[in-house]
Amino acid sequence: MKKLTAGLLAIAMVLLTGCLVTSVYPFYNDKDVRFEPALVGTWTNITQADEHWSFARSGTNMYQLAYSSEGKTAVMESRFFKLQEESFLDLFTTELKDDVEPPPIPSHFLLRVLQTSPTLKMAPLNYDWLVETLAKKPKALRHHIIAMGNKPEDQRLVLTADTPELQSFVIKNLKTEDAWKAPFELKKVP
Numbered sequence: 001m002k003k004l005t006a007g008l009l010a011i012a013m014v015l016l017t018g019c020l021v022t023s024v025y026p027f028y029n030d031k032d033v034r035f036e037p038a039l040v041g042t043w044t045n046i047t048q049a050d051e052h053w054s055f056a057r058s059g060t061n062m063y064q065l066a067y068s069s070e071g072k073t074a075v076m077e078s079r080f081f082k083l084q085e086e087s088f089l090d091l092f093t094t095e096l097k098d099d100v101e102p103p104p105i106p107s108h109f110l111l112r113v114l115q116t117s118p119t120l121k122m123a124p125l126n127y128d129w130l131v132e133t134l135a136k137k138p139k140a141l142r143h144h145i146i147a148m149g150n151k152p153e154d155q156r157l158v159l160t161a162d163t164p165e166l167q168s169f170v171i172k173n174l175k176t177e178d179a180w181k182a183p184f185e186l187k188k189v190p
Contacts, residue, residue, distance in 0.1 A: 019127035022107040023159035027090045027166050028081035033061045036080040036087075038116040043186035046119065053120075053186055065091060080113070084171055087113035089122065107158075110170070114183055123183040125170075130179075131157050141169045 035057070045051035051069040055078065058064040065078040077092040091109040114121040134143055134157065142161040148154045159166065173179040 020109050021125040021127050021130055021157070021159065022109060023161070023166060024105060024107070025159075025161065025163050025166060026079075026092065026108050027088060027110045027163065027170065028079055029163055029167075032081040032083060032167075033079050034082060035061045036116060039063060039080060039120070042189040043120055044189055046185045046187055052189075083167055084174070086174055087116075088170075089113055112180055112183075118187075120186040120188070121183045122186075123180045126179055126181045127157070129176075141165060 039055045040057055040063070042052060042054040045053075048069070050071075052067070054066040054068075055063045056066075058077070061079065063078040063080070065076050067074050067076070075094070077094055079090045079092075081088055081090065089111040091111065093106045093109075110125050111122040112124070114123060134140060141159060142165060143157055143159050146156045146158060148156055161169070
């Protein structure tokens with residue numbers, strides 16, 4: 001299985017959801033993590049048949065997620081957790097390429113889990129909404145803007161808030177409609 005760098009993983013995920021919100025710190029604390037048996041198995045995106053998500057149990061409350069699309073596969077850690085009875089997945093990139101200097105910092109991605117049966121329905125935090133929100137209220141959540149070119153659209157927002165701050169922000173915006181992108185659905189492969 002061909003391993004991708006964190007950058008290629010982000011590109012693959014961006015194809016799925018648009019720009020992804022990335023964080024240096026996890027969105028969960030150990031006390032929030034649960035094992036959800038319904039996740040284990042292989043899933044296919046309902047609208048993109050070449051996209052597959054395969055969750056395998058790894059340890060007590062962790063999954064190894066193999067995400068594949070367009071013939072490329074990325075492997076990452078995933079943790080299912082609850083905040084105020086709402087379900088989430090924290091995806092963590094673990095694959096780094098040795099020849100990239102400076103080495104990239106592994107990132108956490110957040111998906112809100114809306115249902116696990118009969119389909120797996122998830123929604124990512126809305127990157128565009130977050131950029132707009134933090135432009136208006138920069139102190140709402142610690143973050144850093146990384147310039148990736150000379151144009152404003154070539155900037156990348158990275159969350160640098162610690163886990164308690166991240167959780168507080170997520171909880172505060174659970175009912176903010178624009179905070180979450182439209183959900184996507186996966187069906188389990190028998």
